[in-house]
Amino acid sequence: MTNLKILLTIIGTLAVYTLVANIIPQVQSAVPREIVLTAETTPEELVAIGEELYAGVGGCTACHGLGTRAPDLVGVAGSVCETRVPGQDCKTYLWESLVNPTAYVVEGFQPIMLDQSRTIVQPQLWALVAFLQDQGGTVTVNADDFASALAEDTAPETAPADAAPVDPASIDPVAVARNTGCFACHMYSGEGVELGPPFEEAVGKDPEYIRRAIEDPGADIAEGYESVAGLMAPGLAGIMSPAELDALIQFLVTGDPGGGDDGDDGSGDGSGE
Amino acid sequence: MRAATGAGLALLVAMPLLAQAAGPDYGEFGIFGLDRRGAVWIAAQLHLLFAAFVLGVPMFAVVIEAIGIFTDNERYDKLAKEFTRLLLVAYSATAIWGAILVFFISTLYPRFWVYLTAIFAPSMWLYAALFFFESFTLYLYYYGWDAWKKGAAKKFHWGLGILLNIWGTIVMFIANGWLTYMMSPPPDVTVDTAPQTVQLWSAINNATWMPINIHRLIANVVFGGAIVGAYAAYRFLTSESDEERAHYDWMGYTGNLIAIGALIVLPFAGYWLGREIYEFSQQMGITMMGGFMSWLWIIQAFLIGVLFLAGNYYLWIGMGRIPGAERFQPYIKWMLLVLVVGVIVWATPNTMIASRDEVAAMGGQQHPFLGVLGVMSAKNTAVNLMILTTFLSFMLYRRANKEPVVSWAKTGTMLQGAAFAIAAVIVVFYGIYGYFVTAIVRIGFSVYQVLAVLATIIFVILIDSAMLRGAKSRGEIQWGKMPARSQYALLILAVTFTWLMGLMGFARSGIRQHWHVYEVIRDTSEQAFTPALGPAATMISICVAIFFGLVGMIFWLGGLAEKSVYEETAK
Numbered sequence: 001m002t003n004l005k006i007l008l009t010i011i012g013t014l015a016v017y018t019l020v021a022n023i024i025p026q027v028q029s030a031v032p033r034e035i036v037l038t039a040e041t042t043p044e045e046l047v048a049i050g051e052e053l054y055a056g057v058g059g060c061t062a063c064h065g066l067g068t069r070a071p072d073l074v075g076v077a078g079s080v081c082e083t084r085v086p087g088q089d090c091k092t093y094l095w096e097s098l099v100n101p102t103a104y105v106v107e108g109f110q111p112i113m114l115d116q117s118r119t120i121v122q123p124q125l126w127a128l129v130a131f132l133q134d135q136g137g138t139v140t141v142n143a144d145d146f147a148s149a150l151a152e153d154t155a156p157e158t159a160p161a162d163a164a165p166v167d168p169a170s171i172d173p174v175a176v177a178r179n180t181g182c183f184a185c186h187m188y189s190g191e192g193v194e195l196g197p198p199f200e201e202a203v204g205k206d207p208e209y210i211r212r213a214i215e216d217p218g219a220d221i222a223e224g225y226e227s228v229a230g231l232m233a234p235g236l237a238g239i240m241s242p243a244e245l246d247a248l249i250q251f252l253v254t255g256d257p258g259g260g261d262d263g264d265d266g267s268g269d270g271s272g273e
Numbered sequence: 274m275r276a277a278t279g280a281g282l283a284l285l286v287a288m289p290l291l292a293q294a295a296g297p298d299y300g301e302f303g304i305f306g307l308d309r310r311g312a313v314w315i316a317a318q319l320h321l322l323f324a325a326f327v328l329g330v331p332m333f334a335v336v337i338e339a340i341g342i343f344t345d346n347e348r349y350d351k352l353a354k355e356f357t358r359l360l361l362v363a364y365s366a367t368a369i370w371g372a373i374l375v376f377f378i379s380t381l382y383p384r385f386w387v388y389l390t391a392i393f394a395p396s397m398w399l400y401a402a403l404f405f406f407e408s409f410t411l412y413l414y415y416y417g418w419d420a421w422k423k424g425a426a427k428k429f430h431w432g433l434g435i436l437l438n439i440w441g442t443i444v445m446f447i448a449n450g451w452l453t454y455m456m457s458p459p460p461d462v463t464v465d466t467a468p469q470t471v472q473l474w475s476a477i478n479n480a481t482w483m484p485i486n487i488h489r490l491i492a493n494v495v496f497g498g499a500i501v502g503a504y505a506a507y508r509f510l511t512s513e514s515d516e517e518r519a520h521y522d523w524m525g526y527t528g529n530l531i532a533i534g535a536l537i538v539l540p541f542a543g544y545w546l547g548r549e550i551y552e553f554s555q556q557m558g559i560t561m562m563g564g565f566m567s568w569l570w571i572i573q574a575f576l577i578g579v580l581f582l583a584g585n586y587y588l589w590i591g592m593g594r595i596p597g598a599e600r601f602q603p604y605i606k607w608m609l610l611v612l613v614v615g616v617i618v619w620a621t622p623n624t625m626i627a628s629r630d631e632v633a634a635m636g637g638q639q640h641p642f643l644g645v646l647g648v649m650s651a652k653n654t655a656v657n658l659m660i661l662t663t664f665l666s667f668m669l670y671r672r673a674n675k676e677p678v679v680s681w682a683k684t685g686t687m688l689q690g691a692a693f694a695i696a697a698v699i700v701v702f703y704g705i706y707g708y709f710v711t712a713i714v715r716i717g718f719s720v721y722q723v724l725a726v727l728a729t730i731i732f733v734i735l736i737d738s739a740m741l742r743g744a745k746s747r748g749e750i751q752w753g754k755m756p757a758r759s760q761y762a763l764l765i766l767a768v769t770f771t772w773l774m775g776l777m778g779f780a781r782s783g784i785r786q787h788w789h790v791y792e793v794i795r796d797t798s799e800q801a802f803t804p805a806l807g808p809a810a811t812m813i814s815i816c817v818a819i820f821f822g823l824v825g826m827i828f829w830l831g832g833l834a835e836k837s838v839y840e841e842t843a844k
Contacts, residue, residue, distance in 0.1 A: 002510050009761050010821050013768045014814040021572055021810030027565040029803035031787040031796075221551075221558070 030055075037123045039146060043130055043139045046146070050131025053124055060128075063113070070113065071106050078137025091140050094129045114181040114236075169258065173251035176244045180236055196232065197222045202252040210249050211237075299798045300381040309381040310800040311812065316377050318775055318816040319823075320370035322496075324448075325489070325774065326824075327363050328441045329497020330356050331411075333531050335434035342427060352524055353434075355831075356501055357415050362827045364408060385789050391468035392476050393451055400447045407440035442490065449485050450477030455790050456781065457481045457553045462793055480553040484546035485781075491539050496770055498532030500824065503767035506760035507828050509753075519753030525763050526591065532770065533584045533667075537660060550784070557791065561784045568806055569780055571622055574652075576773045578616030581659050583762045583769070585612060588666045590759040596748030598673035611662045618655035621646040645708075653719045654704030657726050661696055664730055668737065676745040685740040689733045696729035771820060775813035783809070 030052075037049065054060045054073075063070035081090035085104055088096075096103050098120075101113035116125060123146060130141040177183060177199070183192030188199035201222070202210055213220060217232035237245055251257055302309040334356040341349030379386040390397065414433045421430040457480040462471055505525030512518040551558035560566060589605050592598035621643055645651065668689075677685070703718040710718075785791045787801040795801075804812075 005761070006507060006510065006764060009764050010768050011818070013765050014772065014817055017572075017576070017769075017772050018810050018814045020575060022807035024568050024571065024806060026805035026807050027568070028805040029560070029565045029783070029786050031801045 046130035050127035077132040171247040203255040316374040323367035329493035502528030506763035595673040615655040615659040650707030699725040
């Protein structure tokens with residue numbers, strides 16, 4: 001009898017621990033694979049690639065699926081996409097949601113999403129559209145969409161020859177931060193979300209440290225923010241012009257918004273372009 | 274920009290040099306539903322658990338033997354010998370599982386095995402030689418116990434115990450070199466580095482080697498103490514005489530004391546290891562703390578909560594057999610309250626994955642009340658108060674049957690009480706203040722909290738030692754007069770320690786993700802993904818169940834040997 005009680009104690013303890021570990025959210029670390037997109041890629045392959053981007057380097061799950069920051073998409077995106085904007089088909093709506101996300105903002109959410117074409121190449125954006133359509137809907141992304149995107153994406157990017165140098169002092173850094181989506185995770189003067197360090201904590205820091213934090217967010221993790229490390233997308237610096245980046249860094253390390261306006265009324269129109 | 278993103282998405286991995294060798298990368302395995310990774314997982318985990326036991330037990334066997342020698346108390350000597358007897362069968366089990374592990378790795382991961390041996394072969398030969406010396410020293414230590422019992426011979430025998438620990442520690446350090454190389458290879462080793470060109474010492478002395486060495490050294494003491502406690506509990510519960518029960522009650526108390534005492538130091542070693550992991554690779558650190566493993570720390574908090582509660586429960590029940598302890602009984606419910614609240618706070622997640630409806634019902638991504646508890650200010654406060662409460666439990670236990678006779682006894686007790694109160698106030702003050710400052714400042718507060726608790730522990734023990742010198746006794750501890758439920762608490766402690774080791778092993782190994790050697794040798798097998806916590810927990814439970822099944826057999830054999838001694842004495 002004693003031996004049985006001992007056995008039951010051990011098995012019972014193991015059962016409780018196993019149960020607890022099984023009822024919490026389950027996240028598996030998948031193996032990243034090489035993503036190759038060609039004009040011959042099938043819709044099924046596109047969906048699979050899109051899913052990988054969605055859950056991985058696309059960084060979509062940093063906001064979507066958490067409940068408050070952005071709508072849940074998995075399982076529903078494909079079924080609601082046609083109902084959002086009258087006269088707009090699902091594919092067009094999803095494409096626009098990625099490349100011009102503020103054109104339509106779902107009720108109850110803030111316009112914090114960035115233009116994804118600035119960080120993800122077009123063929124891969126189509127893969128994302130295919131994945132989202134597959135969430136309760138029908139995939140209509142076809143080879144034509146995809147092939148033209150491939151051709152477009154391989155075209156060399158050329159800077160306008162006559163682009164005039166911009167004076168950083170004339171740029172409103174708060175507007176730059178707003179347009180770049182910084183306030184989706186950082187707070188400044190009561191605006192934004194308290195997820196990453198507030199802007200006020202950057203005052204007095206080494207400008208090079210701040211530059212690195214923007215250009216390569218994984219390089220240094222601010223103490224106390226280890227649990228949200230990895231959420232910030234690399235490549236945000238690429239969304240800004242060099243002058244805007246300089247102005248933003250200057251503002252962060254000095255705390256002085258200076259620039260084109262008083263920092264309270266950024267236009268939010270993507271003036272960095 | 275686009276080109277850079279494209280490159281980031283095209284996760285090309287250079288072909289590692291080892292793949293140029295002949296033969297398959299992986300062997301086939303499929304027995305009892307286990308794949309090759311499952312087979313290696315079980316063999317490695319069981320080898321590690323037995324190895325931890327045979328390294329941890331000799332450490333305090335030697336300490337207890339020394340107490341017996343220097344206090345001339347044979348009771349300690351007998352206890353040390355009984356610990357050592359458990360080692361004999363455990364050594365065989367360690368060697369058997371080690372052999373199984375090597376056979377599995379070499380046949381199921383042949384190319385990776387070739388890679389490892391190309392770097393570490395000399396250390397493997399040394400390991401085998403040291404294992405032989407260690408085993409031989411153990412046999413001398415155990416079988417020479419009665420032959421070298423007095424005078425200089427006894428000192429020589431004690432020296433053998435120390436030597437046994439030295440061999441064991443070196444053996445562990447060598448094996449740690451292999452596994453930490455897989456985690457944190459030297460920076461100059463890349464996918465293109467031929468294994469023959471990797472310097473052996475550079476491979477062993479990698480970024481996480483010494484932190485792992487120290488962490489495992491302390492953890493082995495904790496584990497050894499817990500398993501000895503479980504053995505004592507088993508023997509107590511199956512004892513047929515009061516004399517036996519008294520002996521195993523005392524043995525269980527000693528094992529538990531050592532386990533909990535070493536456990537309090539362990540987080541500092543863990544912090545060092547964590548910092549080194551971050552320094553080696555930010556990405557690896559993020560994966561560990563903020564990535565897919567972040568929920569693992571909630572489970573860890575739950576397990577440590579069980580350890581605190583079970584450890585204190587055992588002490589509180591134990592006070593029932595100490596004359597004079599009844600005067601402290603009214604405080605127990607308050608200490609229990611602090612511990613329960615502390616565990617709840619510690620295990621509160623910072624953010625939760627919730628549906629939109631759930632989030633709307635909560636009024637935000639964080640719960641309006643519980644969200645406040647899921648931050649480090651609250652958690653640090655909770656864990657420091659739990660340590661302080663556990664220490665208070667131990668002090669009450671220690672003080673229960675003693676009555677100080679020094680003239681300053683009242684002042685001393687008041688000073689001790691004030692020290693506890695001041696530490697609690699400091700911990701709570703910085704816990705609350707932490708909500709009103711930036712994260713950078715808040716991080717520094719945890720140091721003040723820990724220092725306040727450690728300083729109190731040292732201060733109170735120093736006063737206690739001086740104050741209880743020549744103290745009057747309110748009566749002897751009634752060893753053996755413990756209710757059975759106390760022994761089940763010891764068993765739960767042992768199972769929890771073992772499961773926690775499995776969980777932390779999964780964390781350490783899992784943060785390599787799909788790499789055999791982090792960012793050098795990629796795992797290209799179908800099991801390259803890292804499982805979620807649920808499946809991992811199931812594997813850990815299977816390993817722990819097998820371990821306790823085998824340990825039960827060892828305990829039973831230990832019991833047989835003891836019975837034969839009793840029978841001989843009776844004749």
